[in-house]
Amino acid sequence: MKIDETTDDVCVVVPVFNEAGAVAEVVTALRERFAHVVCVDDGSTDGSDQIARAAGATVLRHAINQGQGAALQTGFDHVLRYTDASYAVTFDADGQHVVDDAVRMVQAARDGNIDVVLASRFTGASTDMPAARRIVLKAGIRFTRWTARLEVTDTHNGLRVLNRRALGRIRLTMPRMAYASELLSAIVPNGLSYVEVPTTVNYTAYSVAKGQTNLNAVNILFDLAVNRMRVT
Template identity: 35%
Template sequence: MTTSDQRVAVIIPAKDEEDRIGATVRAARAIPHVDLVVVVDDGSSDGTQKAARTAGATVIRHSVNRGKASAMETGASVVAMRDEEGRPARLLLFLDADLGESAVEAAPLVEPVLAGAADCTIAALPPQEGAAGLGFVTGLAFKAIRRATGWRPRQPISGQRCLTRKAFDAARPLAAGWGVETGMTIDLLVAGFTLQEVVCEIKHRASGGDWAGQRHRADQYKGVFMAVNGRRFRRVRVPKAKRRGVSVDFEPYNAFGG
């Protein structure tokens, strides 16, 4: 197989994103190797479903909101049904629904996975205009990942990720709620997969300092806390004696070396 034979499916969990989902889908379709965009409408009460379909996405709808992890698994299952026997499984590129035209900037996530340098890539985003968080959620996730695996990611809760089907299946079942990215990172590194952060000039709607923004960050913190403590209780970690040592920013990291 050559890299030109490898296809990529974009999966976009979405809830009440009527105003942005169309632009996000169109931009995602422009990423090289992408031949399928799946939007999982997770119980929206607006026109998200219609807007996504009009923009060219395959749309699957949850009649009630089931959360991001469930939407990701639904999207991955739809892609698996579209994969063809005798051809390699598509790489899975997960994007947030609110990226708009900047979704095309996720293209650099594909190449390291396509080339076999990493099993999963994670977008490192520039500072987002209007962001009002104090770093509590990111700090919790960072410390948990470092403690469990030795890796020191710059943006541990980034939702823009490209990974192989094998890696995705190894991370299932995904952590519920907003802990999905932290749980996935820990589980993949403990399972021996290689992860890499990649700088991407992506812009998304930042959570502000109003009540809605504070509630969102509280929900994020709760999700990460539950994912982290569930793994601590089950002793999901890389033994310190087997760890490779300090990670280097933006280089592939395998917790067991190599």
């Protein structure tokens, strides 16, 4: 196992919910490049936590399912509280991301001293994206560009790099999948710098079956709309 010295200050956070079929491979691939991989098991019932632990990850376990945003925030809190890592990488457990992309993104954050590095599948070379998924994602992007005042081309990509400064300022509280927009919306108001890096998403049969349904976009919009109006 060869670990780049330069990734020793990086902690990869992988939210896991019933990913027994993919998590071992993902953790193993990550561990080849990153020393610290933290899986936040969001109440899986298929033994994902044990598989992830066996594959070499640190596993935090939510006793009950709380949603991906909550799982990520738990991972972020772990990084802030118990490690002195300079960077946190968020990485999906279903194998849709490429580890090399994560490495490149950390490098981009380092080189430009950037707070948040986002991945974009639309400028990269994604494999076989379903057409309906493309339409829903594009609509989401327009919405985020409008609300978060962010010049991004992909808003719901699970691959991100945040430095410690960003971790300290962003707090994910939104239910379900709306946290992705919540995270993006927090960048500009908190004075964080960001950059988007083209990446690849593998739309395997597994990741499509496990992924979000397009209809869930309605839930995301509703959560966001209520939260947006709820400015105390």
